[in-house]
Amino acid sequence: DQQVKQNSPSLSVQEGRISILNCDYTNSMFDYFLWYKKYPAEGPTFLISISSIKDKNEDGRFTVFLNKSAKHLSLHIVPSQPGDSAVYFCAASSGTGNQFYFGTGTSLTVIP
Amino acid sequence: GEEVAQTPKHLVRGEGQKAKLYCAPIKGHSYVFWYQQVLKNEFKFLISFQNENVFDETGMPKERFSAKCLPNSPCSLEIQATKLEDSAVYFCASSQSRETMGYTFGSGTRLTVV
Numbered sequence: 182d183q184q185v186k187q188n189s190p191s192l193s194v195q196e197g198r199i200s201i202l203n204c205d206y207t208n209s210m211f212d213y214f215l216w217y218k219k220y221p222a223e224g225p226t227f228l229i230s231i232s233s234i235k236d237k238n239e240d241g242r243f244t245v246f247l248n249k250s251a252k253h254l255s256l257h258i259v260p261s262q263p264g265d266s267a268v269y270f271c272a273a274s275s276g277t278g279n280q281f282y283f284g285t286g287t288s289l290t291v292i293p
Numbered sequence: 294g295e296e297v298a299q300t301p302k303h304l305v306r307g308e309g310q311k312a313k314l315y316c317a318p319i320k321g322h323s324y325v326f327w328y329q330q331v332l333k334n335e336f337k338f339l340i341s342f343q344n345e346n347v348f349d350e351t352g353m354p355k356e357r358f359s360a361k362c363l364p365n366s367p368c369s370l371e372i373q374a375t376k377l378e379d380s381a382v383y384f385c386a387s388s389q390s391r392e393t394m395g396y397t398f399g400s401g402t403r404l405t406v407v
Contacts, residue, residue, distance in 0.1 A: 224299075225398045
């Protein structure tokens with residue numbers, strides 16, 4: 182039962198353009214969402230988060246949007262850089278300390 | 294330190310042998326989580342701790358897996374009588390509060406059961 186879904190396994194974007202990664206969830210109890218970036222043979226690295234009381238959170242080139250009615254969140258990277266090439270995971274949880282449910286990741290390739 | 298330290302990085306065990314993995318969370322972090330990454334992009338939750346107390350163990354295969362987080366010691370995940378399907382990368386993560394910076398993950402232990 183996949184409660185968090187990333188339906189695009191891969192995405193290629195030209196350097197300097199916008200990358201948009203999407204994530205859908207099914208559990209309406211989720212109230213905290215994160216994006217992680219992962220390189221091969223490394224652990225996931227926290228990128229940005231958003232609480233369900235917000236619909237947008239921005240940190241430099243990274244912006245996360247949350248649409249609670251659609252149970253959808255997206256990560257925008259502008260401008261995309263070759264160093265952004267990695268696998269991106271979205272994750273969701275309900276309640277402090279509760280487990281995070283991960284999506285299956287989207288592999289982003291930024292083409293120089 | 295400011296990183297989650299997992300040891301060993303690689304572990305090879307014969308089927309039926311015991312495997313023990315360690316995780317030193319970031320000092321001051323109250324929550325510790327263990328995840329298993331079997332397929333390339335799937336993270337399976339195993340167990341979480343709040344300090345030395347089990348917080349959520351709904352993901353643990355009870356019959357062979359056990360875990361502890363004791364004061365002043367690294368947390369540990371132990372697999373008795375390993376099976377081929379236990380081959381995976383095991384990640385540990387810690388957090389003081391999820392609202393500050395999410396969870397910080399270690400770099401994982403790759404367990405290979407042969």
